[in-house]
Amino acid sequence: MLEFQLPRNALPITPAYLRATLAGNHGEALRVALDEGLHAGVSPSALQLRMILPAQREVGRLWQENVISVAQEHLATAVSQLVLSHLYPHLPRPHGNGTRVLVACVEGELHDMGARMGADFLEMAGFEVRFLGANVPVARLVEAMREEAPQLLGLSATMHFHLPALREAIGAVRSVAPMLPIVVGGGLCEAVPSLEAELDVQGAGCNAEELAARCRELARCGEVDDAE
Numbered sequence: 001m002l003e004f005q006l007p008r009n010a011l012p013i014t015p016a017y018l019r020a021t022l023a024g025n026h027g028e029a030l031r032v033a034l035d036e037g038l039h040a041g042v043s044p045s046a047l048q049l050r051m052i053l054p055a056q057r058e059v060g061r062l063w064q065e066n067v068i069s070v071a072q073e074h075l076a077t078a079v080s081q082l083v084l085s086h087l088y089p090h091l092p093r094p095h096g097n098g099t100r101v102l103v104a105c106v107e108g109e110l111h112d113m114g115a116r117m118g119a120d121f122l123e124m125a126g127f128e129v130r131f132l133g134a135n136v137p138v139a140r141l142v143e144a145m146r147e148e149a150p151q152l153l154g155l156s157a158t159m160h161f162h163l164p165a166l167r168e169a170i171g172a173v174r175s176v177a178p179m180l181p182i183v184v185g186g187g188l189c190e191a192v193p194s195l196e197a198e199l200d201v202q203g204a205g206c207n208a209e210e211l212a213a214r215c216r217e218l219a220r221c222g223e224v225d226d227a228e
Helices: 014-022 028-039 044-064 070-090 115-126 138-148 160-176 186-193 195-199 207-219
Strands: 100-105 129-132 151-157 182-185 204-205
Touching: 014 028, 014 044, 014 070, 028 044, 028 070, 044 070, 044 115, 044 207, 070 115, 100 138, 115 129, 115 151, 115 182, 115 207, 138 160, 138 182, 151 160, 151 207, 160 182, 160 186, 160 195, 182 186, 182 195, 182 207, 186 195, 195 204, 204 207
Parallel strands: 100 129, 100 151, 151 182, 182 204
Antiparallel strands: none
């Protein structure tokens, strides 16, 4: 049996959930998430941050250390994406704050789960969210900027080799919307702690809840209104 390395704040049901995802057992993963989690009183946000996120990070570690195959990593990720979709209708949604956010993964970034969680937390914070998903080409991002006219942009990047794509995306966006506030999320923020200062963005971090709080702060301070 695999030995898991999970953070102390992971929910007690996380090991069972993780085993189900690694086995590709959609039904068992949903049972754990919904019956032992949501229906037992665990909030959707806690299930995301303290079950799905640590499980997914452990899947990534196991893959990087060649304990599991890339096929198993993809299978586990697909299971968690399904679980996220089942949790989505249960997200608490306060009255909207009137701020539209565009969320996208940079070009070449194929992992969109972190960005999807970020989009969910933004919705729970009252934002109107447009989620573009994984691997968004720069030209498509700029096109979406023109179509959606967001007041805030969230970009996601996981690995260090995505940094050039992130820089390119930010440069392209600023060429058409120089005052638009930008926040950056994903594993790259952990790898490059100085990312916020280096890119001169308004927020950077790996935690969806903290980034959503930063976006609320930007909206409260009126910085998103100045972007138009």
